[in-house]
Amino acid sequence: MKKIILSLSILVGLMAVSCERADLPQEQNANNDNSLMRRQRQSSMFNYIQSTRIDNGVNCENNILIFPSWDDYWKTVVRLDEMVESDCKVFDSTVPNNISEERYNTLADAAGFDEDNVLRRFEEDLAFCSLRSKIESLERVWLSRQGDRGWDANADPDNHFIQDQAERALLSSNGEVIVNDGTRGYVYYKFLNDKGNRIEVINNDLKAISQVSQGKIPTENPNVIVVTPGTTRASYGCRTMLYEGSYEFSGLYAIKRSSRVEHPHWFSPSKIISKTRGYKKINGVWRPRRLLITVGINGQSSNTSGTAYVNCNQERTLHLFKEKRRRLVSVKTTNPLFSLQYFGIRDNKLYSYHRLYNITVNKDFYDM
DSSP: OOOOOOOHHHHHHHHHHHTTOSSOOHHHHHHOOOHHHHTOEEOSSSTTOEEEOOSSSOOSSBOEEEESOHHHHHHHHHHHHHHHHHHHHHHHTTSOTTOOHHHHHHHHHHHTOOTTHHHHHHHHHTTBOBHHHHHHHHHHHHHTTOOSSOOOGGGOTTOOSOOOHHHHTTSBTTSEEEEEOSSSOEEEEEEOSTTOOEEEEOTTOHHHHHHHHTTOOOTTOTTEEEEOOOOOOOOTTOBOSEEEEEEEEETTEEEEEEEEEEOOBTTBOOEEEEEEEEEEEETTEEEEOOEEEEEEEESSSTTSOEEEEETTTEEEEEOEEEEEEESEEEEEEEOOTTSOOOEEBOTTTOEEEEEETTEEEEEEGGGO
């Protein structure tokens, strides 16, 4: 693949961030004709991240983020997850144990607590409209139209191939980001699915970026690269690249259980993810609701360990278990970035656990 620097002007701006300079020099901005640079904003939470605006059909102040490396991108995902967990723990430390669902929600609302507060502050700081906020808005509308059964998982906006809330906060509402890949400089990426299919634009081709972002792929343009990576074939009787999303109901309550085994790509590590999202019917309408939710990656019962297989042959024992009063509770394990190690699953060895009140599901990953 041709190694080309995306844009000297973007490189200069991002070098300023990586050197921990608080602001781009005013004289540089004044003399720079690149519209990406003129509208940039630097994060006060992560001084290496900037937001800017591209012509992608999304009307907000800034609609894409810029990272100096993929390491920084994934470091931010981890750090945001840690900050969210810390923020939630601080609030939980202020409420009594074993209080009712209603009392917990009343106290949370009074305190202005929300499990996504950290992610919202991150987005607002950059004046950025993210994939996370788009999905959140669309999901509430979709839920308001659902009955008591028969929810269509294919129509649920939350069933996006980007599963992690923190990662959703880093991507544009169209699933885009600009990252320095270390060899070609700053590259525009639009992600298409969890198989690693993506479109890249190099050489700061703003016209091509606009076309790709809005669904047109100018394949005759050498600055536009369509990537369709292959995947490693499973072996030793294991399976890879698994996903299942399903809904379970009990009276006024429902959960969505999501389980995924992701294959690695050169920019994204292999992961195993288990999520439980809780809903309650309030005044005749289904809504996301802070409930006592449990999720796990375990063995044939919730209190036993399960086994995943790195590259389908190296055992990795797992027992990840979390119970919180949240709208969404998730656990995950990740292989090292850039290692290209992948997770394999064998029959009856690893399960995805989900519970809300009298709803309990422990599902074999292998059967997904």
